[in-house]
Amino acid sequence: MNRQSICHICGRTMESSFTHCPWCGVVLDTGKKFADDIDLIFEKIKARQEKHFNSRIDRLENQLDMLEEELSRLLDKVHAV
Numbered sequence: 001m002n003r004q005s006i007c008h009i010c011g012r013t014m015e016s017s018f019t020h021c022p023w024c025g026v027v028l029d030t031g032k033k034f035a036d037d038i039d040l041i042f043e044k045i046k047a048r049q050e051k052h053f054n055s056r057i058d059r060l061e062n063q064l065d066m067l068e069e070e071l072s073r074l075l076d077k078v079h080a081v
């Protein structure tokens with residue numbers, strides 16, 4: 001069974017998950033929901049930043065690999081001369 005809460009305006013009971021009172025239509029205690037939304041947004045931003053950071057590292061590693069290959073080719077050439 002869902003948790004019930006009491007409307008602070010009309011005093012009737014409703015499901016605590018409601019954001020509006022179904023009886024009088026008042027907007028209920030959205031402070032907590034708002035904080036949850038903020039948390040969610042920050043989590044998304046963090047996840048995106050981590051993803052971006054990881055893809056940057058991947059790119060850098062690829063570039064390093066290519067550089068290393070090029071260097072070794074260059075060294076081979078120098079030794080061949």
Ligand SMILES: [Zn+2]
Nearest residue numbers: 007010021024
């Ligand atoms: Zn109400």
